[in-house]
Amino acid sequence: MSDRESSNDGISAEDQKRWERVRERLRAELGDAVYNSWFTRLELERLASETAHLTVPTKFLKSWVQSHYATRIKARVSGEFKGVERVIIDVRSSARKARARDSGSEKDSEATPILNVAEKTPAPFDAGMDSLNAAAPRRAPRTPGMRGESDSVMGSPLDRRLSFSTFLVGPSNQLAYAAACRVAEARPGETPMFNPLYAHAAVGLGKTHLLQALAHATNDNRRRAVYLTAERFMSGFVSSLNNQTSLAFKERLRAIDMLIIDDVQFLQGKSIQQEFCHTLNALIDAGRQVVVAADRPPSDLETLDERVLSRFKGGLCVDIGPLDESLRVKILQARIAAAQETQPGFHVPPDVISYVARTILTNGRDLEGAVNRLLAHVTLNGAPLTVETAETAIRDLVRTQEPRRVKIDDIQKLVASHYNISRADILSSRRTANVVRPRQIAMYLSKQLTLRSLPEIGRRFGGRDHTTVLHAVRKIEELVAKDKGLAEVIELLRRILSEQ
Incomplete structure (x- = not known):
């Protein structure tokens, strides 16, 4: 803290020494890694009415510190400052604005907080969100003409645990991991090799972990990376x-070195998609890196603008596939090791780990849930883990195999093959009887077996209107009700599609 702040806030030199002892105690107890992540920007603002007022620069950091370390901080502060019974943690800018209002001084409300100059994280990108990246240092000075802090924009919060060092690699994600590492290693000013980099995976297979690891590594490499979910970009x-x-x-969005967008399948709205497309083009044309992730390949993002999809397809598209058994074992072992840090007596026999890895085939989140259930069994029941007890503990996570997600392309190909016509015939404008009926059946099955809307289905059938699809669905429903042979054919096609 500066001398001026100490004087204004009534923090004496002796109080400052006590605060430094509190910080050193926290560092000794928590270790350098935890301390550097969460406490280097925790400052003593003032002492008043048996209360120590502490501040941090972001709401995210405030929430995290309060949730995880409030009791420990209070104990250390009370130990050094006699008579202090309460500890309040506030966001630095908010605390200073409140003091400025109380004192009638507007100048103080604009003061920039003092930060630990040893921090190496690049200055963050402003982007109109309340939650801030916990690793980001102070906000850049306001740009003239901006209306205030509510208009500043910031990337979505990053989780320090999601780094390349904690990302477990297996055959299903090796290509995506290697591509992300190559992108992160690029030097400032170097032309991107894969641009855009597009990663797609089902839920819980690690794409968000990979994207946040890439953001951390890029920032550590003295380049400015901004990680945004699609929802954050839209808001x-x-x-x-x-x-x-x-x-x-x-202007601020296009001035960064790397833009990372997660869950791009949720990007909605014509004007928002147009702005995203302009931003995408501007960044790529300027030699800046763009990384995108979604839950499906670009060809299946039917609601996105064609120009956006064209850009995605022009880059490197990598798939993160289902976890193989060896990778599931690695994930379980890592989660168990993390749990043992707080519960040293937690032990999972190798045969139980093997059983869980063979049984839960879905994703990493379900594996983490399995470890939590095993931990609860050990700590609450006090009984050792066996395969039999593990079977009971994870029973709710063992799912029957999920039905295959049917694609409109597969429906079109199967129906065309069954009726001895080509898929191009189904998509064409031909209206001969041998084409119209199969086309209507394919539209009917698309409505029954997929989650696509009528307009989306119409676009996939040669750009037809949604009323055409609705007519086809109703027509086939009428025929199925009175034509047993057609009903059997459609049921056969449905079964083939579901079991492929």
Whole structure:
């Protein structure tokens, strides 16, 4: 803290020494890694009415410290500061604005907080969100013409645990991992090798972990990376429109070195998709890196603008596949080791680990849930783990095999093959009887077996209107009700599609 702040806040030199002892105690108890992640920017703001007022620069950091370390901090502060019974943690800018209002001084409310100069994380990208990356240092000075902090934009929070060092690699994700590492290792000013990099995977297979690891590594490499979920991008864009700062939003977004967008399948709205497309083009044309992740390949993102999809397809598309058994074992072992840090007596025999890895085939989150259930069994029941007890503990996580997700392309190919026509015939404008009926059946099955809307199905059938699809569905429903032979054919096609 500066001398000026100490004087204004009534923090004496002796109090400052006590605070430094509190910090050193926390570092000794928690270790350098935890301390450097969460406590280097925790400051003593003032002492008043048996209360120690501490501040941090972001709401995310405040929430995390309060949730995980409030009791420990209070104990250390009370031990050094006699008479202090309460500890309040606030966001630095908010605390100073409140003091400025109390004192009638506007100058103090604009003061930039003092930060640990040893931090190496690059200055964050402003982007209109409340939650901030916990690793980011102080916010850059306001750009002239901006309306205030509510208009500043910031990337989505990053989890320090999601790094390359904790990402477990197996055959199913090796290519995606190698591509992400190559992107992270690029030097400032170097032309990206894979641009955009597009990763797709089902839920819980590690794509968010990989993207956040890439953001951490890029920032550590002295380049500015911004990680945004699709929802954050949309809310930031809408906020900038409402506050008439859309130009500043665009300029700041296009000034970064790497843009990382997660869950792009949720990007909605024509104007938002257009702005995303312009941003994508501007970054790629300027030699900046773009990384995108979704739950499906670009060809299945039917609601996204064709120009956006074209850009995605022009880059490197990598798939993160289902976890093989050896990788599931690695994940279980890592989760068990993490649990043992707080529960040293927690022991899982190798045969139980093997059983869980063979039984839970879905994703990493279910494996983590299995470890939590095993831990609860050991700590609450006090009985040793066996395969039999593990079977009971994880019973709710053992799912029957999920039905295959049917694609419209598969329906079209199967129906065309069954009726001895080509898929191009189904998509064409031909209206001969031998084409119209199979086309209607394919549309009917698409409505029955997929989650696609009528307009989406129409677009996949040669750009037809949704009313055409609705007519086909109703027509086949009428025929099935009175034509037993057709009903049997459609049931056969349905069964083949579901079992392929």
